[in-house]
Amino acid sequence: xxxxxxxxxxxxxxxxxxxxxxxxxxxxxxxxxxxxxxxxxxxxxxxxxxxxxxxxxxxxxxxxxxxxxxxxxxxxxxxxxxxxxxxxxxxxxxxxxxxxxxxxxxxxxxxxxxxxxxxxxxxxxxxxxxxxxxxxxxxxxxxxxxxxxxxxxxxxxxxxxxxxxxxxxxxxxxxxxxxxxxxxxxxxxxxxxxxxxxxxxxxxxxxxxxxxxxxxxxxxxxxxxxxxxxxxxxxxxxxxxxxxxxxxxxxxxxxxxxxxxxxxxxxxxxxxxxxxxxxxxxxxxxxxxxxxxxxxxxxxxxxxxxxxxxxxxxxxxxxxxxxxxxxxxxxxxxxxxxxxxxxxxxxxxxxxxxxxxxxxxxxxxxxxxxxxxxxxxxxxxxxxxxxxxxxxxxxxxxxxxxxxxxxxxxxxxxxxxxxx
Amino acid sequence: xxxxxxxxxxxxxxxxxxxxxxxxxxxxxxxxxxxxxxxxxxxxxxxxxxxxxxxxxxxxxxxxxxxxxxxxxxxxxxxxxxxxxxxxxxxxxxxxxxxxxxxxxxxxxxxxxxxxxxxxxxxxxxxxxxxxxxxxxxxxxxxxxxxxxxxxxxxxxxxxxxxxxxxxxxxxxxxxxxxxxxxxxxxxxxxxxxxxxxxxxxxxxxxxxxxxxxxxxxxxxxxxxxxxxxxxxxxxxxxxxxxxxxxxxxxxxxxxxxxxxxxxxxxxxxxxxxxxxxxxxxxxxxxxxxxxxxxxxxxxxxxxxxxxxxxxxxxxxxxxxxxxxxxxxx
Numbered sequence: 001x002x003x004x005x006x007x008x009x010x011x012x013x014x015x016x017x018x019x020x021x022x023x024x025x026x027x028x029x030x031x032x033x034x035x036x037x038x039x040x041x042x043x044x045x046x047x048x049x050x051x052x053x054x055x056x057x058x059x060x061x062x063x064x065x066x067x068x069x070x071x072x073x074x075x076x077x078x079x080x081x082x083x084x085x086x087x088x089x090x091x092x093x094x095x096x097x098x099x100x101x102x103x104x105x106x107x108x109x110x111x112x113x114x115x116x117x118x119x120x121x122x123x124x125x126x127x128x129x130x131x132x133x134x135x136x137x138x139x140x141x142x143x144x145x146x147x148x149x150x151x152x153x154x155x156x157x158x159x160x161x162x163x164x165x166x167x168x169x170x171x172x173x174x175x176x177x178x179x180x181x182x183x184x185x186x187x188x189x190x191x192x193x194x195x196x197x198x199x200x201x202x203x204x205x206x207x208x209x210x211x212x213x214x215x216x217x218x219x220x221x222x223x224x225x226x227x228x229x230x231x232x233x234x235x236x237x238x239x240x241x242x243x244x245x246x247x248x249x250x251x252x253x254x255x256x257x258x259x260x261x262x263x264x265x266x267x268x269x270x271x272x273x274x275x276x277x278x279x280x281x282x283x284x285x286x287x288x289x290x291x292x293x294x295x296x297x298x299x300x301x302x303x304x305x306x307x308x309x310x311x312x313x314x315x316x317x318x319x320x321x322x323x324x325x326x327x328x329x330x331x332x333x334x335x336x337x338x339x340x341x342x343x344x345x346x347x348x349x350x351x352x353x354x355x356x357x358x359x360x361x362x363x364x365x366x367x368x369x370x371x372x373x374x375x376x377x378x379x380x381x382x383x384x385x386x387x388x389x390x391x392x393x394x395x396x397x398x399x400x401x402x403x404x405x406x407x408x409x410x411x412x413x414x415x416x417x418x419x420x
Numbered sequence: 421x422x423x424x425x426x427x428x429x430x431x432x433x434x435x436x437x438x439x440x441x442x443x444x445x446x447x448x449x450x451x452x453x454x455x456x457x458x459x460x461x462x463x464x465x466x467x468x469x470x471x472x473x474x475x476x477x478x479x480x481x482x483x484x485x486x487x488x489x490x491x492x493x494x495x496x497x498x499x500x501x502x503x504x505x506x507x508x509x510x511x512x513x514x515x516x517x518x519x520x521x522x523x524x525x526x527x528x529x530x531x532x533x534x535x536x537x538x539x540x541x542x543x544x545x546x547x548x549x550x551x552x553x554x555x556x557x558x559x560x561x562x563x564x565x566x567x568x569x570x571x572x573x574x575x576x577x578x579x580x581x582x583x584x585x586x587x588x589x590x591x592x593x594x595x596x597x598x599x600x601x602x603x604x605x606x607x608x609x610x611x612x613x614x615x616x617x618x619x620x621x622x623x624x625x626x627x628x629x630x631x632x633x634x635x636x637x638x639x640x641x642x643x644x645x646x647x648x649x650x651x652x653x654x655x656x657x658x659x660x661x662x663x664x665x666x667x668x669x670x671x672x673x674x675x676x677x678x679x680x681x682x683x684x685x686x687x688x689x690x691x692x693x694x695x696x697x698x699x700x701x702x703x704x705x706x707x708x709x710x711x712x713x714x715x716x717x718x719x720x721x722x723x724x725x726x727x728x729x730x731x732x733x734x735x736x737x738x739x740x741x742x743x744x745x746x747x748x749x750x
Contacts, residue, residue: 076516137528138525139525141525
């Protein structure tokens with residue numbers, strides 16, 4: 001079975017739109033939160049969002065959008081995009097450049113693309129409203145492909161001329177981690193030589209505010225207090241969007257192209273809670289099992305794990321479940337990995353988060369540091385016995401575990417290791 | 421056959437022609453119209469406002485061309501300015517079927533009319549669109565759509581046959597026709613014209629223009645409903661004002677186009693030209709043919725009338741236009 005390496009990254013996130021900026025934010029624990037002007041209304045109790053800077057995509061007409069000059073996108077492509085597919089498109093360009101892939105490396109039957117996004121509720125709303133207002137036959141011919149959940153795979157596969165495996169994953173906040181796991185499988189089993197793993201979400205009222213109904217969002221008005229996983233006073237997650245692309249390649253391709261990988265994807269595992277449609281199991285049963293399976297798949301014992309990038313969204317219930325699951329996995333003596341939640345800096349990117357945090361772990365492995373868990377002023381006593389990192393440590397982890405959980409109790413974990 | 425197509429259009433055509441009596445056009449309507457057309461030229465917006473205010477169809481072509489221009493890739497826009505009516509949207513401007521729909525939706529929005537799929541499929545050239553929209557705003561039935569004829573059809577109806585047939589494909593409209601012929605280099609006369617220097621004879625290029633005129637007559641271009649030009653009666657009688665501008669050689673694709681000037685049995689006078697790409701090759705002020713009608717039209721058409729004997733699919737537009745109704749493999 002082939003080893004699988006991460007050879008390229010592309011990111012548009014609340015904490016930066018390029019690798020250098022994001023690495024600095026992770027090291028220095030700079031968050032990407034702002035008081036979000038559209039939430040500045042008396043009837044909206046949520047105020048803070050992990051905003052995407054240098055992109056202005058509030059219009060329903062893509063030709064109004066403003067984005068950095070380095071991305072030149074023809075109208076023909078733009079008209080089929082939603083904000084999340086624009087973020088993904090830009091991330092894709094970055095990742096191709098970062099991995100130093102030629103057009104032939106991208107477009108061949110051995111290269112595929114797995115993607116995850118929640119679609120664009122914003123554009124769906126707009127097109128439905130237009131349909132009702134001006135008539136069925138006067139909605140944009142590309143309204144559907146721009147707005148439904150498959151928008152990433154439709155657009156990216158067509159525009160980057162992907163010829164290998166492609167599909168979308170839908171397991172809410174675990175989606176792009178599922179995409180990563182199955183992409184890993186494609187390469188490990190020799191079905192594909194290279195896979196693009198893409199996660200993206202809109203970052204606007206329609207993508208974030210519906211979570212207020214289930215009381216999942218933080219009501220904090222102070223951007224530096226809103227997202228604080230593992231803090232006793234955490235009160236919900238902060239919404240964000242953006243795009244992340246992770247390039248996976250077989251060892252054969254890494255050798256052929258002579259590139260230096262960020263990390264190796266050593267294995268992965270998944271398990272479900274079988275408990276509640278929207279609430280994680282109080283003991284983190286599914287996450288516990290997923291972590292165990294991922295470690296088994298990669299051949300590591302719990303005590304060999306140096307760093308855990310927790311799912312840790314900063315919700316009271318979700319973090320508690322994960323803390324219990326972590327305690328259950330790392331109960332053996334000597335198993336004391338550093339644990340942090342980078343959503344304290346970025347906010348929760350929903351479908352995007354698995355791919356985004358995999359990219360963060362890859363950066364940490366290559367650059368030799370472990371990002372701290374920001375904004376903790378009083379650690380939740382439940383964390384007793386766990387090594388929650390409060391500040392960034394300039395120490396290179398060798399083995400990293402990355403957690404992701406989604407609605408319905410879907411849990412996916414991956415194990416990354418230092419590339420030799 | 422031509423009648424079939426026409427009937428079909430009438431049956432499926434828009435049931436709600438644009439009301440010629442202009443409704444009151446408020447300041448809000450004008451603001452909305454300006455917003456809808458915000459990426460079009462000021463002249464386009466001005467023309468649309470004028471039309472919506474007065475119901476006068478005169479500014480309509482400006483609106484339609486302005487909307488097409490807004491959707492064309494920037495490097496293609498120059499071709500649209502001052503383009504003749506033969507300019508094809510899909511083949512020449514690179515506008516795909518989805519963009520065609522975007523154009524239609526914006527035209528509908530700007531002019532407050534509705535265009536259905538059947539009508540959309542028949543619009544192939546700039547001229548088709550201008551005439552169609554003009555009929556639409558005047559509340560007239562849409563014109564006979566232009567029809568694409570592949571070589572199989574041309575070969576079946578023409579009295580002229582290879583190796584002396586110089587039309588590879590043709591598009592026949594109600595007031596014009598165009599065709600293409602690629603000079604292969606295998607034409608028998610090129611061996612001697614000239615020695616070691618194959619050049620398409622100007623006389624043969626005139627012949628090609630004449631052949632397109634013959635096809636136009638056979639396909640009903642004479643304009644007399646219920647009558648059919650008899651291929652066995654069509655002959656050349658004269659030509660005037662011939663000018664050749666460009667040497668044409670093997671590898672060149674000739675774009676032949678004609679427009680009728682006078683049509684009254686037994687004489688048809690047309691104006692014609694040949695281009696290679698955008699370059700003018702031959703122009704002829706007048707070619708006159710003589711023709712006669714068939715004695716009577718037998719119905720239903722038996723095999724004796726070759727045009728009607730062909731399968732219906734032959735007369736439909738090519739794949740590019742058919743894609744309009746099925747844009748995606750959803």
